[in-house]
Amino acid sequence: MRCWVGGEEAEGMCRFCGRAVCKKHARTRAFLFETWQEPEHLRALAVEDALWCGVCQVRETPLEVDFLRANPIGKI
Ligand SMILES: [Zn+2]
Ligand SMILES: [Zn+2]
Numbered sequence: 001m002r003c004w005v006g007g008e009e010a011e012g013m014c015r016f017c018g019r020a021v022c023k024k025h026a027r028t029r030a031f032l033f034e035t036w037q038e039p040e041h042l043r044a045l046a047v048e049d050a051l052w053c054g055v056c057q058v059r060e061t062p063l064e065v066d067f068l069r070a071n072p073i074g075k076i
Contacts, residue, residue, distance in 0.1 A: 004053055014053035027054040 001010045003022040010020035015031050031050030036043055052058075 004055060012051045014056060015047075015050040016052060016058055017056035019053040019055060021051070021053045025054060027052045029058065 001013075001020040002008065003010045003025055004019040005021060005025040008022045008024075011023050012026060013020050028049035029052045030046050030048050032044050032046045034045040
């Protein structure tokens with residue numbers, strides 16, 4: 001696998017989009033992998049320095065996906 005940015009040998013894969021990157025072009029950013037509701041707060045566990053390719057755009061604001069509930073994928 002080759003680096004998406006420079007084409008050299010890749011050493012990891014972006015946690016967000018799956019692009020391969022080498023160490024030189026790799027970036028890091030926090031990745032949220034678990035959330036749960038406690039009586040007062042919504043809590044989360046995150047990896048502070050998850051591998052990020054630096055190319056893909058991680059949205060700052062959440063998406064409205066109510067339409068998924070209205071028409072569930074795979075439901076007969
Ligand atoms: Zn590279
Ligand atoms: Zn990426």
